[in-house]
Amino acid sequence: MEIPKGFWFAATASGIKKEGLDLGLILSERPAEAAGVFTTNIVKAAPVLLAQKRLATACPIRAILVNSGCANACTGKEGLADAEEILARLASLLEIAPEEILPASTGVIGQRLPVTKIKEALKTLSKALDPQRAEEVARAMMTTDTFPKMETKRLCLAGGREISLLGLAKGAGMIAPRMATMLAFILTDAALPREFLQESLREAVENSFNRITVDGDTSTNDTVYLLANGASGQTLKPEDQALFKEALTEVCQRLAYLIVKDGEGATKVVRVRLVGARDDQEAFRLGKTVAESLLVKTAFFGEDPNWGRILAAMGRSGVDFTPERVDIFINGVQIVENGLGKGLTAERKAHEEMKNKEFSLTIHLKEGNGSAEILTCDLSYEYVKINAEYRT
Amino acid sequence: MEIPKGFWFAATASGIKKEGLDLGLILSERPAEAAGVFTTNIVKAAPVLLAQKRLATACPIRAILVNSGCANACTGKEGLADAEEILARLASLLEIAPEEILPASTGVIGQRLPVTKIKEALKTLSKALDPQRAEEVARAMMTTDTFPKMETKRLCLAGGREISLLGLAKGAGMIAPRMATMLAFILTDAALPREFLQESLREAVENSFNRITVDGDTSTNDTVYLLANGASGQTLKPEDQALFKEALTEVCQRLAYLIVKDGEGATKVVRVRLVGARDDQEAFRLGKTVAESLLVKTAFFGEDPNWGRILAAMGRSGVDFTPERVDIFINGVQIVENGLGKGLTAERKAHEEMKNKEFSLTIHLKEGNGSAEILTCDLSYEYVKINAEYRT
Numbered sequence: 001m002e003i004p005k006g007f008w009f010a011a012t013a014s015g016i017k018k019e020g021l022d023l024g025l026i027l028s029e030r031p032a033e034a035a036g037v038f039t040t041n042i043v044k045a046a047p048v049l050l051a052q053k054r055l056a057t058a059c060p061i062r063a064i065l066v067n068s069g070c071a072n073a074c075t076g077k078e079g080l081a082d083a084e085e086i087l088a089r090l091a092s093l094l095e096i097a098p099e100e101i102l103p104a105s106t107g108v109i110g111q112r113l114p115v116t117k118i119k120e121a122l123k124t125l126s127k128a129l130d131p132q133r134a135e136e137v138a139r140a141m142m143t144t145d146t147f148p149k150m151e152t153k154r155l156c157l158a159g160g161r162e163i164s165l166l167g168l169a170k171g172a173g174m175i176a177p178r179m180a181t182m183l184a185f186i187l188t189d190a191a192l193p194r195e196f197l198q199e200s201l202r203e204a205v206e207n208s209f210n211r212i213t214v215d216g217d218t219s220t221n222d223t224v225y226l227l228a229n230g231a232s233g234q235t236l237k238p239e240d241q242a243l244f245k246e247a248l249t250e251v252c253q254r255l256a257y258l259i260v261k262d263g264e265g266a267t268k269v270v271r272v273r274l275v276g277a278r279d280d281q282e283a284f285r286l287g288k289t290v291a292e293s294l295l296v297k298t299a300f301f302g303e304d305p306n307w308g309r310i311l312a313a314m315g316r317s318g319v320d321f322t323p324e325r326v327d328i329f330i331n332g333v334q335i336v337e338n339g340l341g342k343g344l345t346a347e348r349k350a351h352e353e354m355k356n357k358e359f360s361l362t363i364h365l366k367e368g369n370g371s372a373e374i375l376t377c378d379l380s381y382e383y384v385k386i387n388a389e390y391r392t
Numbered sequence: 393m394e395i396p397k398g399f400w401f402a403a404t405a406s407g408i409k410k411e412g413l414d415l416g417l418i419l420s421e422r423p424a425e426a427a428g429v430f431t432t433n434i435v436k437a438a439p440v441l442l443a444q445k446r447l448a449t450a451c452p453i454r455a456i457l458v459n460s461g462c463a464n465a466c467t468g469k470e471g472l473a474d475a476e477e478i479l480a481r482l483a484s485l486l487e488i489a490p491e492e493i494l495p496a497s498t499g500v501i502g503q504r505l506p507v508t509k510i511k512e513a514l515k516t517l518s519k520a521l522d523p524q525r526a527e528e529v530a531r532a533m534m535t536t537d538t539f540p541k542m543e544t545k546r547l548c549l550a551g552g553r554e555i556s557l558l559g560l561a562k563g564a565g566m567i568a569p570r571m572a573t574m575l576a577f578i579l580t581d582a583a584l585p586r587e588f589l590q591e592s593l594r595e596a597v598e599n600s601f602n603r604i605t606v607d608g609d610t611s612t613n614d615t616v617y618l619l620a621n622g623a624s625g626q627t628l629k630p631e632d633q634a635l636f637k638e639a640l641t642e643v644c645q646r647l648a649y650l651i652v653k654d655g656e657g658a659t660k661v662v663r664v665r666l667v668g669a670r671d672d673q674e675a676f677r678l679g680k681t682v683a684e685s686l687l688v689k690t691a692f693f694g695e696d697p698n699w700g701r702i703l704a705a706m707g708r709s710g711v712d713f714t715p716e717r718v719d720i721f722i723n724g725v726q727i728v729e730n731g732l733g734k735g736l737t738a739e740r741k742a743h744e745e746m747k748n749k750e751f752s753l754t755i756h757l758k759e760g761n762g763s764a765e766i767l768t769c770d771l772s773y774e775y776v777k778i779n780a781e782y783r784t
Contacts, residue, residue: 040708041704041707041708042706042707042708042712042713042715043703043704043706043707043715044707071700073700073704074699074700074703074715074728074731074732074733075732076716076731076732108700109698109699109700109701109703109704110699110700110703110732110733111733219704220700220703220704220707294686294775294779295779298775298776298779298780299779299780301776301780302779302780304780306501307466307501307502308463308465308466308500308501308502308612309501311435311466311501311502311612312433312435312465312501312611312612314434314435315433315434315435315436315612316432316433316434320434321434323434323435323466324468336466336502339466339468340466340467340468340502341466341502341503379776380776380780381773381776381777383686383690383776384690384693384771384772384773384775384776385773387686387687387690387691387694388690388691388693388694388696388772
């Protein structure tokens with residue numbers, strides 16, 4: 001795997017979770033420019049509040065400390081003090097300033113971090129740093145995720161210059177448009193100015209993590225960081241910037257896909273495409289309502305081309321449209337034409353398509369040129385099981 | 393059971409469903425004033441479109457014909473013609489005008505009604521009419537409902553005058569604030585002017601059926617009818633009107649409760665109470681987001697007082713509030729004080745309370761005098777099973 005230059009990784013089992021890796025560290029050899037996009041939830045976890053404060057200054061960033069098993073959310077002043085105490089200890093071990101470390105937490109809300117255990121584990125962690133251990137950090141971020149999520153991308157610029165991007169993410173539950181319960185860290189060895197990083201990250205998130213849904217819930221801890229340390233020796237020129245944005249969006253989209261694929265209890269990934277809407281916003285709103293409908297998602301699980309539920313979900317989205325004009329397709333199979341069912345033969349074919357682990361649902365409104373695409377998954381028994389038993 | 397005077401009932405198995413009662417008829421001996429409240433979904437079923445047209449004229453109503461097993465929604469002009477053909481046949485059998493019959497359908501969307509079978513069954517139906525068969529009609533309305541839903545209320549007015557109300561309903565799936573997939577018919581033998589009926593029904597629905605949620609989906613067929621035939625000989629005086637509204641709201645609330653209790657796969661009814669909000673609208677919006685959250689509903693199923701999910705749902709509701717002020721109670725047990733958890737002992741007590749089939753979740757914002765109450769249920773494996781296999 002092509003890892004960006006100048007980043008070191010380590011992970012350990014600190015005991016926040018009953019077992020397994022739960023604490024991860026990313027260190028940049030040199031000061032990196034950084035950007036962040038955070039949850040829109042009014043209830044924000046301590047690490048989110050701290051990170052927002054750190055990124056508001058122009059101070060460069062050297063490290064990211066991430067833990068799973070405990071969200072450090074709804075923990076009040078004590079939660080903020082816990083996080084600061086941990087970051088101060090790590091800073092002293094790494095011989096950097098606490099302000100140069102970005103925190104991220106995921107897990108149960110309302111519980112305090114086991115500060116002593118974590119501080120103890122930081123020693124091990126800081127000694128284990130290695131450029132080849134990125135996957136261990138991806139594992140340490142996992143909560144109900146069933147596999148670690150990593151993507152890399154090598155970008156060749158004019159004149160044979162090369163830079164790399166690496167993305168790590170965790171998802172699984174509380175995944176909805178407008179970010180969702182997820183963490184993602186994107187690292188690059190390119191040198192880029194901070195304003196450009198922030199702008200690129202915002203755009204990339206809008207077209208990736210904000211276009212997926214697992215259960216419609218939004219968390220208190222959603223965080224995406226982008227670090228650019230310049231270790232490749234390549235400073236991006238203005239003419240390279242479009243290429244960089246494209247590569248960043250691609251990495252984010254591939255991570256977003258992995259998050260939906262690993263959605264809690266998900267057995268299928270469905271690409272919901274709205275075309276022919278009056279504008280992109282209306283297309284997104286319609287698509288989101290369909291992609292989040294429990295009745296639609298259970299029908300996906302049942303491999304049932306129940307287009308009535310799709311139309312009914314659209315009808316309550318708040319967007320005006322003409323039902324009598326709507327066409328609906330499952331992959332290439334048309335099941336609705338001008339608002340009416342195409343009959344049992346078409347539905348049987350669509351049912352066959354839905355047996356795949358991935359398929360697309362295309363809805364054509366024939367009203368304009370607006371479009372949107374949202375990734376969603378089905379709703380299975382397993383989702384209920386995972387979330388009924390989460391804390392037991 | 394105290395049935396309002398002058399109403400006759402019949403039900404039969406017409407073959408729309410594979411088995412069981414699926415066609416019900418309510419006949420008023422004399423012309424009744426009527427009111428209706430319908431789905432806000434843009435996609436409206438044929439019976440909804442027909443009924444809205446009928447109620448827009450001042451024509452009195454004599455009958456309601458209801459079927460389950462087929463929603464007659466997304467069936468285009470043919471669906472409208474099917475419904476009209478059936479109503480014309482019934483009108484001729486009952487020797488009334490087709491415009492005097494209100495239709496209602498519930499079941500699978502996108503399938504045509506089996507017109508021939510239904511017309512055949514109408515003969516049996518019209519001969520079976522009997523004042524004692526209301527429960528059979530409640531049974532004929534059922535789709536995934538597990539029990540018929542009926543409520544009666546006897547109202548004593550000044551001077552020993554008496555009137556009765558009877559409510560029949562079906563619910564189960566696609567139940568959300570703003571009506572939901574449900575049918576309800578309220579009958580009274582009082583004499584009341586149409587405008588008053590419409591106003592009373594709108595208010596009663598707002599405070600009952602619009603305050604429940606099972607899965608957040610809204611259907612194409614939601615309908616509540618109120619018929620007042622005056623058979624008691626009592627014309628309500630202006631001073632009786634408040635009493636009538638109260639009785640009507642009570643019947644609607646009891647039916648709404650039964651709908652949630654019988655929510656698809658529901659094992660628990662939860663009364664979500666928001667108090668101390670800045671106004672009632674904000675309280676409702678917060679309560680609705682909590683009551684519809686999949687993560688909260690699966691935690692109810694798991695009997696887990698996971699207040700972090702409750703706060704996280706509130707935080708994405710779009711309503712501004714101060715998390716550090718929020719108190720949360722399960723029945724009488726406080727689990728959150730000023731945004732912070734009250735600890736494991738409190739949670740264990742709350743867990744005990746959640747073992748009950750019914751409990752309340754009270755959220756106090758301490759910001760004003762706004763309040764709202766919403767009935768919801770838990771989300772179980774069974775919901776997924778029912779909705780994955782609905783059409784198979």
